[in-house]
Amino acid sequence: MCGIVGAVAQRDVSEILVEGLKRLEYRGYDSAGVAILDDEGNIGRARRVGKVQELDNALIEQPISGGTGIAHTRWATHGEPSERNAHPHLSCDEIAVVHNGIIENHVELRERLRGLGYVFASDTDTEVICHLVHHEMKSADSLLAAVQATVKQLHGAYGTVVMDKRQPQRLVVARSGSPLVIGYGVGEHFVASDQLALLPVTRRFAFLEEGDVAEVTRREVTIFDTDGNPVEREITESNVTHDAGDKGQYRHYMMKEIFEQPAALQRTLDGRLANGAVLPEAFGDNAAELLAQVKHVQIIACGTSYHAGMTARYWLEQHAGVSCNVEIASEFRYRRSHVFPNSLLVTISQSGETADTLAALRLAKEMGYMASLTICNVPGSSLVRESDMAYMMKAGAEIGVASTKAFTVQLAALAMLTGAIGAHNGMTAETQAALVQSLQMLPSKVEQALGLDDAIAALAEDFADKHHALFLGRGDQYPIAMEGALKLKEISYIHAEAYASGELKHGPLALIDADMPVIVVAPNNELLEKLKSNVEEVRARGGLMYVFADVDAKFESDDTMKVINVPHCDEFIAPIIYTLPLQLLSYYVALIKGTDVDQPRNLAKSVTVE
Numbered sequence: 001m002c003g004i005v006g007a008v009a010q011r012d013v014s015e016i017l018v019e020g021l022k023r024l025e026y027r028g029y030d031s032a033g034v035a036i037l038d039d040e041g042n043i044g045r046a047r048r049v050g051k052v053q054e055l056d057n058a059l060i061e062q063p064i065s066g067g068t069g070i071a072h073t074r075w076a077t078h079g080e081p082s083e084r085n086a087h088p089h090l091s092c093d094e095i096a097v098v099h100n101g102i103i104e105n106h107v108e109l110r111e112r113l114r115g116l117g118y119v120f121a122s123d124t125d126t127e128v129i130c131h132l133v134h135h136e137m138k139s140a141d142s143l144l145a146a147v148q149a150t151v152k153q154l155h156g157a158y159g160t161v162v163m164d165k166r167q168p169q170r171l172v173v174a175r176s177g178s179p180l181v182i183g184y185g186v187g188e189h190f191v192a193s194d195q196l197a198l199l200p201v202t203r204r205f206a207f208l209e210e211g212d213v214a215e216v217t218r219r220e221v222t223i224f225d226t227d228g229n230p231v232e233r234e235i236t237e238s239n240v241t242h243d244a245g246d247k248g249q250y251r252h253y254m255m256k257e258i259f260e261q262p263a264a265l266q267r268t269l270d271g272r273l274a275n276g277a278v279l280p281e282a283f284g285d286n287a288a289e290l291l292a293q294v295k296h297v298q299i300i301a302c303g304t305s306y307h308a309g310m311t312a313r314y315w316l317e318q319h320a321g322v323s324c325n326v327e328i329a330s331e332f333r334y335r336r337s338h339v340f341p342n343s344l345l346v347t348i349s350q351s352g353e354t355a356d357t358l359a360a361l362r363l364a365k366e367m368g369y370m371a372s373l374t375i376c377n378v379p380g381s382s383l384v385r386e387s388d389m390a391y392m393m394k395a396g397a398e399i400g401v402a403s404t405k406a407f408t409v410q411l412a413a414l415a416m417l418t419g420a421i422g423a424h425n426g427m428t429a430e431t432q433a434a435l436v437q438s439l440q441m442l443p444s445k446v447e448q449a450l451g452l453d454d455a456i457a458a459l460a461e462d463f464a465d466k467h468h469a470l471f472l473g474r475g476d477q478y479p480i481a482m483e484g485a486l487k488l489k490e491i492s493y494i495h496a497e498a499y500a501s502g503e504l505k506h507g508p509l510a511l512i513d514a515d516m517p518v519i520v521v522a523p524n525n526e527l528l529e530k531l532k533s534n535v536e537e538v539r540a541r542g543g544l545m546y547v548f549a550d551v552d553a554k555f556e557s558d559d560t561m562k563v564i565n566v567p568h569c570d571e572f573i574a575p576i577i578y579t580l581p582l583q584l585l586s587y588y589v590a591l592i593k594g595t596d597v598d599q600p601r602n603l604a605k606s607v608t609v610e
């Protein structure tokens with residue numbers, strides 16, 4: 001999603017800005033731009049639709065240099081992706097602004113500003129910030145004061161950086177709903193929407209909190225809270241690594257990340273299982289005491305993380321003896337819901353900045369949940385900072401927009417949560433030990449499942465000319481079917497839907513014909529016979545099936561069905577194992593279709609807008 005980079009230095013900052021944008025590219029965006037204040041006090045601006053490389057080429061042809069600058073990758077929410085809508089936006093060639101988020105009262109502000117004589121050059125909501133700051137500068141005694149007055153008038157979400165040519169060598173930044181981090185250098189300072197953008201120039205960061213406004217100059221960073229009081233925000237030394245530059249032997253990050261899963265799972269399990277039990281400390285220092293009191297779990301997430309939560313509902317209710325609800329964050333936050341006694345709120349988000357999930361957490365905190373836990377891959381992210389407990393996934397940076405390794409690591413974390421909560425709700429020591437043993441086998445089982453690579457690459461050919469696909473699963477494999485369908489949609493643009501296969505006869509069976517491939521996930525579990533009946537329902541209507549099945553499930557390939565045998569595994573970890581062939585299938589189909597696998601159209605990685 002949108003990326004922001006800013007710098008105030010003695011040296012030319014153009015390269016720092018462009019390199020920063022490149023590091024945020026994986027999030028998905030449609031255009032990029034930069035504005036730099038040169039030594040003569042003029043703002044030079046370049047904007048391009050498409051990749052940051054286009055912007056880079058433009059800057060090579062016509063360099064813009066100077067010591068203060070801001071840059072942006074835009075994922076359009078208001079106004080089509082075009083050069084005129086790309087950030088930075090200017091007001092009267094004096095103020096430049098970049099912004100992540102959505103200004104909800106932009107229509108009303110736009111009208112007011114038009115009345116004041118401002119002419120709008122774009123269709124974005126962002127441009128109102130720019131003119132509003134310009135207008136406030138007429139009565140304010142500093143850029144800081146003008147921005148403070150401006151943000152009071154904004155409704156919605158923003159992470160914004162403002163530059164004024166009349167007040168050189170400074171940036172003013174403000175955060176409400178979209179993350180911003182300040183990077184501390186020696187005699188120079190930086191800002192960004194994600195620390196990854198600034199790793200080449202510094203490792204010392206302070207994360208702005210909600211409502212903060214900060215003035216950043218070469219020598220000083222001064223931060224003010226919502227009420228305008230000066231505040232200190234802790235400066236931490238980051239040990240985050242950025243491996244985005246290296247795809248290794250792989251053609252795409254997505255493939256690299258699919259094959260990283262054994263290592264990512266091993267990392268997430270290391271040190272968190274001992275003596276046949278899950279160590280509650282995996283969820284935070286204070287987790288042992290809190291998890292012991294849980295009687296109900298409410299999971300909140302979006303997209304792939306939601307599917308991980310759906311799977312966990314089966315596990316928690318079956319093995320941990322607690323009730324569980326799972327809800328999409330954007331629904332939860334706008335609906336009236338009730339809190340059960342001793343309820344644990346669990347949020348799941350790869351980035352820890354998913355706007356809807358973060359808003360749902362904040363809302364839930366006011367609703368009286370016993371405690372909150374986040375399962376998250378990014379240390380220091382908003383969800384981690386604002387939750388009572390945090391499970392750090394340690395999956396490593398995930399660059400591909402379509403989530404792969406983050407999903408299976410989230411599932412491993414939720415399996416551990418099942419053990420940690422179950423231990424206090426009647427899960428026997430034997431069941432706990434069996435769960436731990438299954439988890440310990442995960443990395444090697446995943447490695448084995450990746451051995452299906454060639455077989456699935458061949459299978460993908462069948463999908464190249466298809467426009468629709470149906471995924472079926474039952475029980476804890478139903479969310480896996482949903483995740484398989486989502487992956488196929490995301491990267492190959494084939495319309496795919498998932499159903500709990502018992503639902504077939506209630507509607508989707510009407511869609512079955514030879515042009516609608518049906519993908520079935522069929523481990524050998526207690527629902528196998530039921531699933532086999534559903535398979536027969538499809539066969540009787542001339543459907544073509546692709547069945548991912550345990551050898552012992554005894555499916556055989558014939559004219560209407562291709563069977564791919566998935567390595568045998570314990571039932572508990574089967575949802576994780578069956579995810580892998582579906583990831584590989586969507587990857588190879590996308591490859592054949594020639595789509596942009598790592599940055600699929602219209603999508604963004606870290607969804608920081610509502």
Ligand code: HGA
Nearest residue numbers: 001002075077078100101
């Ligand atoms: N609303 C602004 C910024 C969008 C954004 O933050 N995307 O991630 C625009 O449409 O330009």
